[in-house]
Amino acid sequence: MEVYADYHTHTHHSHGQGTIRENIEAAIEQGLEEIAIADHGPASHSLVKLGVEDAVTLLEIKKKVEKYDRLYPEIKVLSAVEANVVSLEGELDVPNFILKELDKVLVGFHLFVKPASWRDAVGIIFNNLVLEQVGIKQEEIRYQNTELLIKVMNNYDIDIITHPGYQINIDTVTLAQKAAKHNVALEINTKHLPKKEYIKKAAAQGVKFSLGSDAHKPKRVGDVKDSLAIAKQIGLTADRIINVK
Template sequence: MKFDLHTHHFRCGHADGNIREYVEAAIGAGLKVIGISDHTPYFGSPEEQPFPFIAMGKAEIANYVNEVLQLKQEYEGKIDVLLGIESDFFPEHAESYRQALSLYPFDYIIGSVHQVSGVSIFNKNRWKGFTPKQKIAEKEEYFSLIRQSAQSGMFQILGHIDAMKGNYPSFSDILTEDALEETLKVIAECGVAIEINTSGKTKMSGGWYPSNEILERAHYHGVEVTFGSDAHKPSRVGEDFEEVAAVLKDIGFTEWVYYKQKRKVTVPL
């Protein structure tokens, strides 16, 4: 059974298409389940929309939820439309996010770390002038934030857990094995799934998030996995689903999961 839990649309300011187009694309790609998971508003500021090209405005989230719920009802029997959302994780604002998101009936929430030390993980210039020691410290802080997000209890899924390599492929070569192992152990203990996110191919690193090597370690630690294209245009919905399934089987996974009403649904590979 094909599913995709990670899709965006025009409200976030950096994706193309409306939600209906993603649902139709999912049907065309043979999916049985499509999760809509646009970026949350930025709840760490009193401003309505401090980052209009990154996240929707606060007043728009209710419209977003209502539209997805209407489409869920309209497409019932054709495809299962799930109400998801992708939330940033900022420890200092976690309670604000928790309270704001608790107002809506999300099927699942994806927790993603997009900033470390106040700078986007995708900023190509963030590594300039860093010593090897500073690079290690930044990578360790990234994984620390991921561990904290798993422990927060706010999320069913963690998004693209090695996406810091996206526009800096050398990130993968920074040696912090203990940080990665500890992170995977914590994720497994917390019962949170990680996604195989196929949008890495749209960045300088190419490939998927996380790498096959990390997936092998995740399997060893008993981490559960799910699938998300992280599509920012309808044509990418479900992209590489079969290829990801084949790799997971080779690694030794026998199933993956998705979430409905925040309850885990297991799907055989």
């Protein structure tokens, strides 16, 4: 099995360090045939803003991506985003008309985001960061988290859910069943490597996977060897992984 693409890389437009060009050159060095520039959506936030300036910035990045795609014929450069879930209704921080312009739409359920409202802040962040951790309402929160990602798949045309289960409690089997139905790949993220047992459970539902580096520095672009190793260990074949041939 050979990895030919990395669809999860960040640049200085959000929380990453390198430029688009540096990520592309690193990808070429790794022998990749495709790379996506998937910066964090505008709601990414901890004490400081971590995402792109605003959703429209993604269209500016797309223009640069198209320029570099022509400049580097040896690799296909794709425009993308790692959008955030920001409301209990399953809304993302990037409107549909912008998502439609991008080559790939990745969605990450991050807790460090600026939610759409106070109600969403309590429902999403407080529940997961406080109550879940101390063991209160765990079943309810797990159900809500899973439902939120399902709502996102109903509301938007997305390609990949990044690091499912990282920071949040989800029902892997239910999520994988719905993702398979919507043709959404679940990511095996090298930076936040999931437990083998969860990937096994998800794989049994027929869902596809994507191996992502989640590189925030150019030197990590294409670094998915740990994800690939797990995929091999549980017997996934290339037809089950969207960036492997």
